[in-house]
Amino acid sequence: MLKRNSMRFVAALMAVLASFVAGPNAALDAALQHRDQAPGFYRVKVGDLEVTALFDGTGAFDPHWLNGTKARIDGVGKALHEDPHMLDVADTGFLVNTGKQLILVDAGAGTWWGGGAMGRLAGSLRSAGYTPEEIDIVLVTHLHSDHVGGLTTQDGKRVFPNADVFVAKAESDFWLSPEIAAKAPKDAQPFFQSAQAIAAPYIKAGKWHTFSGSEPIVDGMQLVPLAGHTPGHTGYEFSSKGQEILFWGDIVHALRVQLQHPEVTAIFDIDQTAAAATRQQLLPRLASEDVLIAGPHMNFPALGRLRKEGSGYSWAPMVFTDQWDENR
Ligand SMILES: [Zn+2]
Numbered sequence: 001m002l003k004r005n006s007m008r009f010v011a012a013l014m015a016v017l018a019s020f021v022a023g024p025n026a027a028l029d030a031a032l033q034h035r036d037q038a039p040g041f042y043r044v045k046v047g048d049l050e051v052t053a054l055f056d057g058t059g060a061f062d063p064h065w066l067n068g069t070k071a072r073i074d075g076v077g078k079a080l081h082e083d084p085h086m087l088d089v090a091d092t093g094f095l096v097n098t099g100k101q102l103i104l105v106d107a108g109a110g111t112w113w114g115g116g117a118m119g120r121l122a123g124s125l126r127s128a129g130y131t132p133e134e135i136d137i138v139l140v141t142h143l144h145s146d147h148v149g150g151l152t153t154q155d156g157k158r159v160f161p162n163a164d165v166f167v168a169k170a171e172s173d174f175w176l177s178p179e180i181a182a183k184a185p186k187d188a189q190p191f192f193q194s195a196q197a198i199a200a201p202y203i204k205a206g207k208w209h210t211f212s213g214s215e216p217i218v219d220g221m222q223l224v225p226l227a228g229h230t231p232g233h234t235g236y237e238f239s240s241k242g243q244e245i246l247f248w249g250d251i252v253h254a255l256r257v258q259l260q261h262p263e264v265t266a267i268f269d270i271d272q273t274a275a276a277a278t279r280q281q282l283l284p285r286l287a288s289e290d291v292l293i294a295g296p297h298m299n300f301p302a303l304g305r306l307r308k309e310g311s312g313y314s315w316a317p318m319v320f321t322d323q324w325d326e327n328r
């Protein structure tokens with residue numbers, strides 16, 4: 001704030017000085033445009049939990065990354081022509097403060113995905129009043145670099161040095177296997193390489209843990225297997241005082257396509273059939289149980305609920321408010 005105020009003062013002073021030299025128009029030129037936004041975090045209360053969405057960056061989902069019938073994909077192309085922002089996505093991680101532990105769910109892309117457009121999560125965390133050193137646990141939905149890139153720097157340092165990282169065994173075994181990587185198509189190679197590089201310093205430090213069933217990791221949190229997108233893709237559902245929040249990873253990438261048409265998949269879904277089936281099963285439950293959803297690629301703050309709409313669903317996003325209502 002101090003910096004911004006002093007910048008304003010300098011700008012005002014320059015405007016005054018310029019007006020002496022060049023006349024009144026120069027004062028207009030000196031109206032500094034900030035070209036930034038509010039710090040990238042948003043807090044919400046879920047029972048006794050305080051959940052903070054942490055902005056990592058934005059991007060646009062490429063329509064060629066969607067898989068569906070030709071008619072459906074042609075329709076997306078046409079809609080995109082009329083509304084160029086319909087496939088805009090965010091990347092988001094989430095902090096759960098239980099009052100005892102600080103738990104990060106997904107860590108954003110860091111420098112491993114998005115060509116420099118992402119990687120703001122650690123800064124968003126600091127803006128929200130925490131340091132990376134304070135994080136106790138990281139739960140990762142899967143090992144795609146847009147969800148785990150924020151864990152590790154390019155030179156192999158742990159961003160969260162005190163955190164224990166948890167991931168499904170099926171997920172860890174798949175992406176960290178040199179044999180599977182060797183047989184994978186060329187397009188998929190970067191995902192294996194990044195997963196291995198990102199995991200390495202945590203494995204070395206004894207901070208990389210896998211789960212294979214429903215073993216307890218955190219009080220009040222249930223593992224929700226959501227296989228299809230990746231072999232061990234897992235959601236994390238927290239409940240507190242009758243309220244629930246599901247961190248659903250990559251169940252939906254393109255919310256304006258896949259909620260109305262849950263059969264549309266993404267080319268990144270390793271098992272296309274299972275990914276569609278998982279989504280078809282999950283969405284009705286979430287809509288009927290009124291579960292709060294934390295979806296990393298939904299538009300920021302990436303929190304919302306599902307509503308039944310026609311043969312599909314619509315997204316009811318949480319919108320910014322500073323009214324601290326415990327029962328939102
Ligand atoms: Zn993914």
Ligand SMILES: [Zn+2]
Binds near residue numbers: 147250296297
């Ligand atoms: Zn993703």
